[in-house]
Amino acid sequence: MAVPYNHREVEKKWQTVWDDEKAFKTSDDFSKPKYYALVEFPYPSGQGLHVGHPRPYTALDIVARKRRMQGYNVLYPMGWDAFGLPTENYAIKNHIHPKIVTKNNVARFKNQLHSLGYSFDWDREINTTDPEYYHWTQWIFLKLFKAGLAYKTEMPINWCTSCKVGLANEEVVNGVCERCGSEVIRKVKSQWMLKITEYADKLIQGLDTVDYIERVKVSQKNWIGKSQGAEVDFTLTGKDEKLRIYTTRPDTLFGVTYMVVSPEHPVLDKYKDEIKNWDDIVAYREMAAKKSDFERTELAKDKTGVCIQGLTATNPVNGKEIPVWVSDYVLMTYGTGAIMAVPAHDERDWEFAKKFGMPIIEVVAGNPVSVEEAVYTDVADGTLVNSDFLNGLSVAEAKEKIMNYLEEKGIGNRKTNYKLRDWVFSRQRYWGEPIPIVHCDKCGYVPIDESELPLQLPDVESYMPTDTGESPLAAMTDWVNTTCPCCGGPAKRETDTMPQWAGSSWYYLRYTDPHNDKALASPEALKYWLPVDWYNGGMEHTTLHLLYSRFWHKFLYDQGVVPTPEPYQKRTSHGMILGSNGEKMSKSRGNVVNPDDIVQDYGADTLRTYEMFIGAFDLSASWSEEGVKGCRRFLERVWKLQDILTDEEGYSADLETKMHQTIKKVSSDFENLKYNTAIAAMMSLINEFYKKNSITRGEYKTLLTLLNPVAPHITEELWQTAGFEGRLYQAAWPDFEEEKTVESVVEIGVQVNGKMRVTINVSKDETKENVIAMAKEALGDKLTGNIVKEIYVPGRIVNIVVK
Template sequence: MSVPYNHKVIEKKWQKVWDDNKAFAATDDYSKPKYYALVEFPYPSGQGLHVGHPRPYTALDIVARKRRMQGYNVLYPMGWDAFGLPTENYAIKNKIHPKIVTANNVKRFKEQLHSLGYSFDWDREVNTTDPEYYKWTQWIFLKLFKAGLAYKSEMPINWCTSCKVGLANEEVVNGVCERCGSPVVRKVKSQWMLKITDYAEKLLEGLNDVDYIERVKVSQKNWIGKSQGAEVDFAIAGKEDKLTVYTTRPDTLFGATYMVVSPEHPALEKYKDEIKNMDAIREYQEQAARKSDFERSELAKDKTGVQIDGICAVNPVNGKEIPIWVSDYVLMSYGTGAIMAVPAHDTRDWEFAKKFNLPIIEVVAGGENVQEEAFTDVATGKMVNSGFLDGLEVAEAKKKIIDWLEEKKLGTGKTNYKLRDWVFSRQRYWGEPIPIVHCDKCGYVALPESELPLELPDVESYMPTDNGESPLAAMTDWVNTTCPCCGGPAKRETDTMPQWAGSSWYFLRYTDPKNTEALASPEALNYWLPVDWYNGGMEHTTLHLLYSRFWHKFLYDNKVVPCPEPYQKRTSHGMILGENGEKMSKSRGNVVNPDEIVNDYGADTLRTYEMFIGAFDLSASWSENGVKGCRRFLERVWKLQDILVDGDDFSSDMETKMHQTIKKVSNDFENLKYNTAIAALMALLNDFAKKGSITKGEYRTFLLLLNPVAPHITEEIWNTCGYEGYVYQQTWPEYDEAKTVENTIEIAVQINGKTRGVVALPVDADKETALAKAKEVVADKLTGTIIKEIYVPKKIINIVQK
């Protein structure tokens, strides 16, 4: 009898063996075929790992282990995305320096990951807060600055009233800060921006050349938001100025009955002396400043606005004067900050027009009564009430109106993108210093590359300031410097980079993390790139994924990296929910600590369960019973030692099943079907248990197939059974396609339409053989005269008697 399965002893033993042997270190032998598997590196929080973290890590660990057994030089690295607000907020609350908080969190995370037996190459560990790392983040920023893609701009930002920091739109959820839950208001601030919009088309086109799951591609395309339309100039009546709008439906210009401008539109300041109701507009501007972009653009919200009394606009196609309204649903950060409103063919405009009793003119025939019910975005039908466009189909009308606008110099056809430039400033301490100084004579000047890294100085106080400046602004000895251009007095930039900076290129550093002369050597980049398989959360597909692709494409254009796309394949995983089907959170009391699962059931059990819990790309609810079931499965795998018999080959009655399982597990691991791969191994285990024996050859193959999922137990059994070497050094099993096909098949035998038995037949049995065998099986039931015999190959035999 085998000794009991003791996961605590076994898992510590094999983790030490792997560490001592550097079992999973990628080599610098660039002659071998390579495979680069990547998971999003975590933000090391004080709470440590939750059970959601192991799901993607285990999935790619399976791929990495399988690839090594297939002869690849595998890079499967891990690091820490350690700058950012959560650490700084924790540091402020607990009066501990962010550097100390980060070091403690990283230590805890690393211990937890190590306890799960992941085959990370820890020699390549990176940390975004290491000056030797962020030196190259700063270097990339300087390249962007010198290329005109980093610039400073006065703009309204989302300001968290508690964190006292500017937030990207994506960091504002339902009008509050996603980090602390405090209200977010609008505030004008001078911000560093990255011109990601210059790469909008390249980011779209690049999606044609990569293997991303469809919903990731759709997410990227929607965020970039490419559209075809026209820019149209609406004159301000009696003035030389104009309001320019972008519209995808220039064919509906005759239906534009009013205009709407953003509360931040500069025309309001320019004409404040002529606007008679400026007090009402000022009050409305203050209200709008207390809302996030998300709240302002939410379709379902009640429409609000103020009509400007004192100026109006002129519709360029018919010369009619139309009112101008101020409303917060128009954003200065999107488009031109002004829109033309066509209420007959846009739901939001229609709702606004109905509320404020504004004219509604149908210009595309085919809808309901537009005075009673709007019909949205009519893209077919014929033009009506549209002067020289009347009678034209929509597509033809679009072309004609653009030609007319260009001829009259009232507008032009234009491709537009919803994508906005990237706000790249944070008025906080815990981030990469921006390597720029400001000189009154020379303006914004880049630090010489020889002065990088510009290190984050130690500060007595890293508390956010009430005036919105970074805590670094108070460090006059650090701030005051000399201009690299003229040698005169200058001041350092005191904003720091956002958390997205370090994560936009970390995958490059993994290829050559100790390099002091470059972010990575050309040889390493040429060999390892692109990443072969990258898995991450869907929540990062419109931010991190887009930002990192932008930086990579810029570096490709500057001949720093060898390929235009960083990731060849991108997949995403579903969330693990609490047992109650809700998202895990402390407030709901449904958080599961992976340390407890590892302690009580073992790392291999946790790994197996997280892969067996359900389809990898879908959310799944945690189940304690499911964990116990996976533990029982591993115990049964362990006990197969008790029925082990000699024989290096597959037994004849198991050969087909073995080859079928090798094929299924191999294919399922490649296609994110981890749950069905494990189910196949469970079914094979049942067959061995039912048979009562397993040959050494069969057990060997079984252990190899299970190893990527449950590496500790399989290494221990391998060693106990006397197999040569270690499992991780072995070759992945191969199947013979011909041997995956069943040689025999079981077919129901019916008498007068009722099943009376089952017969095992060769797959290619002819009718005569099939009937003869069937009659043997049901001989005692054939008591009458046979009048008909029916044989449907591989399906059924029916004998009719009377």
């Protein structure tokens, strides 16, 4: 009888062996076939890992381990995305330097990951807060600056009232700061920006060349928001002033019944002396400044606005005078900050018009309900009505005709527009990469010399955010005051720091050559390892990190730094693990599960198996303690197979087909995110061994190899106990023969007059005559009457027709 399965002993033993043997060290032999598997590196928080973290790590660990067994040189690295607000906020609250907080958090995370037996090459570990790392983050910024893609400008930004920091639009979730949940307001500040908009088309086009799951591609395209339309000039009545709008539906110009400008639109200040209700406009502006872009544009919210008294506009296609309103659902940062309102065919305009009693004119027929009633229609196809020379045309025809008309009259032009805005790239905080720029009154913004990199973050006594909105670095006068690299005169260093997204935009490049002090990575390493073969991360990062890193990569490709136009060949995303109550895990809900507890009580292999067996990988799933126990029982059954192990080396004849089928299924499922069905197939195979009450050494060897990527500790121990040669992690992945995956004996149904009576097992190559004879024998006294017809569909069914 096998000794009891002691997971603590087994797992500690093999983790030590793997460490001592450098089992998963990536080779520098670039002649081997390569495979680069990547997971999003974590932000090391004080709470440590939760059970959601191991799901993607285990999934890609399975792929990495399988690839090594298939003879690939595998790069499966791990590191730390360690700059950013959470650490700084924790440091401020607890009066501990962010550097110390980061060090402690990283140590805890690393210990937890190690306890789960991941095959990371820890020699390639990186940390975004290491000056040797952010040297190259700063180097990339200088490249962007010199290429004209980094610039500073005054602009309204999202300002977190608690973190006291500017936020990118992507960091504002449901109108509040995604980090702390506090109110976000609008505030004008001088900000560093990156011209990601210059790469909008390349970012869309590149999606056609990569293997991303469809919803990732869709989210990227939607965020970029490319649209084809027209810019049209509406004249302020009685003035030379033009209000330029952008529209994707110039065919609806005859349906315009009013205009709306953003509260920040400069036309308001220009004509404030003529605006009779200026005090109302100012009050509305102040109210709008307290809202984030999300709140202002949210479809469900109640529409608000003020009609400008003293200014009207003229519709350029019919000369009609129309009112101009101010409303916060129009953003100065999107389009031109002014819109034409066509309430019959736009939901927001319709809601606004209904609330304020504005006219609604249908111009695209196809709405079965009168536009004066309580619905609107957004008709993409239909026939133009109430539109003068466009009447009777289809939407497509009308678009083309009105475009030509606008250009001929000089009142508009064709225009491609994007929802994507330039990337706000500075934070008024301490814990981030210093921006390697100085400001000189004579020379303006000047890059520091590359030889001075890394520009290190100075130690400060206080890293508290300031009420003025300046970075804590602004008080470090010895560090701030410097000389201009251009003229040698007095200059000041930039005191804003980079956002957390900086370090995560290129970390996958550093993994390829992490100790290089001459470049971010050698050309040879980049050429060999890129692109990343498989990258998995959360869906929540597909409009932030993924877009940003693709932008940086494409820029570096244009600069000749990287050899491929795209960083990641394949991108998948995983579903969240929810609490047992079906809600997102959080301390406030009391449903957080600590992986350390599962490892302690049931073992790392049990946790890994359960995380993969919990459900379809791309869908959310609720945690179940009973499910964990079930996976532990499965591993106990694997352990006890030792008791029925025979000396036979090959596969037994009656299970040969099942073995080849299982190898094929597990191999395929591991490549296609179907980890749960791969494990189910191995469970089914084990049932067959227990039915027989025996398992050959050949079958045992194959089963342990198939299960090893999921449960590496227990399988490595059983491999050694059985006396198989070498280490299991160095073994070859089993092959299957396609012809042997087809059942040689099949079960078929036997019908009489189309009604099922019995089933029989026959060889798939058996003749019709023999199958019919076997069917008749099996039917026995259930077959009566005169046989009229005998039908056999090979491998499927027999039907005997009688009268």
